Amino acid sequence: MIVGHGLAGTILAHHLHQENIEFQIWNSSPTHFTSSNAAGGIFNPVTGRKLERTWLAKEIFTYLFSFYSALEIKLNDSFFFPMPLFRPFANAEMAKWLLDRRAEIDNEFLDWKSEGVWVNNAGWVDVPHLLQASQLFFKELGVFFEKEFVSGQxxxxxxxxxxxxxxxxxxxxxLWSCLDFLPAKGELLKIQTIQADPSFILNKNGFLLPIGRNAYKVGATYRWDxxxxxxxxxxxxxxxxxxxxFKVHEYIEIEKMVGIRPATQDRRPFVGMHPEKPFGIFNGFGSKGVSLIPYFANEFIGELQGKKMVHPDASIRRFNHLFSI
Ligand SMILES: Cc1cc2nc3c(=O)[nH]c(=O)nc-3n(C[C@H](O)[C@H](O)[C@H](O)COP(=O)(O)OP(=O)(O)OC[C@H]3O[C@@H](n4cnc5c(N)ncnc54)[C@H](O)[C@@H]3O)c2cc1C
Structure with a gap:
């Protein structure tokens, strides 16, 4: 049984289906609101002020491209949009600092310009659309149930x-109370404007993401209280x-979106089976669910089949000492 049909449960279910493993999905959005619907959906292999590669970028981004492309074909739908991402330098000082260190900072995802860097292998996934299409697919298979899982009941x-x-x-x-979650609430605004460029994602202290027909997602906020x-x-x-x-002054607001990122104290996911019980967890993808979830769904299913082990930094094996207390 998979409990939850956010991006994590959905992508895990597609991997089970691929391996011909029988499953049911239980999901209860009325009692437990789904954060995936608020996601910007951006995937970006570069992070931080020093433009570093994200964790396991090579493996994760290689897998991501093949996974979402194949899922579009499987569901006969369109929700995966590779798109260039531009990161302007914050100011002249930062530009000089980065350009002086270009040789040591440079990596395969960066294309340097005088006013900023272009990031390759970026883009976005229309997560609500993917969830909708998947729900329809799983309903037709008869494996999707609108049902709440209540622990102990x-x-x-x-x-x-x-x-x-x-x-x-x-x-x-x-079951998971010993794990250190560090959830972060996030808000996002959907707008329509003709004052922005629809051909790339702008990323400077937030993002402006073109989603078609002069519509954009603007995000995102963070709060922990x-x-x-x-x-x-x-x-x-x-x-x-x-x-x-972003120099966008004239726009029409379309929608406000809110979600809670399931982030973790050590900034790594929680993936794996409980050491003593037939219960597993696939969670903790924080603000990078779109890129991390496909790769770790594949690792988790591989581990369940005895073919491989989940990366030690993502596996809940790192907390085994806490479960036995
Ligand atoms: C404003 C915002 C912007 C973001 N932007 C990005 C981005 O650009 N790129 C990116 O990669 N990530 C982004 N994220 C993060 C991304 O949304 C998450 O990583 C991802 O959606 C987490 O998915 P999930 O399936 O773990 O959780 P959720 O989407 O919350 O899904 C959990 C599901 O489980 C169900 N459920 C829970 N408990 C039960 C129960 N007991 N019984 C039945 N059903 C249950 C809920 O109804 C829900 O459907 C953003 C998040 C926010 C809030």
């Missing part, structure tokens, strides 16, 4: 494994400030 005896893909709700599941599903005045103001910095 829901009967899981018909299943060999129950894998929890509950997003930030996982931190309330007593409150985890409700409502948008906030401060979040809204911050997003409008970002738009001003």
């Amino acid at each position: 829901s009967d899981s005896s018909n299943f060999t494994h129950v894998i929890f893909c509950e997003g930030f709700h996982g931190m309330k599941n007593p 409150e985890f409700g599903p409502e948008s906030t005045v401060s979040g809204y103001e911050e997003l409008k400030d970002k738009l001003a910095q």
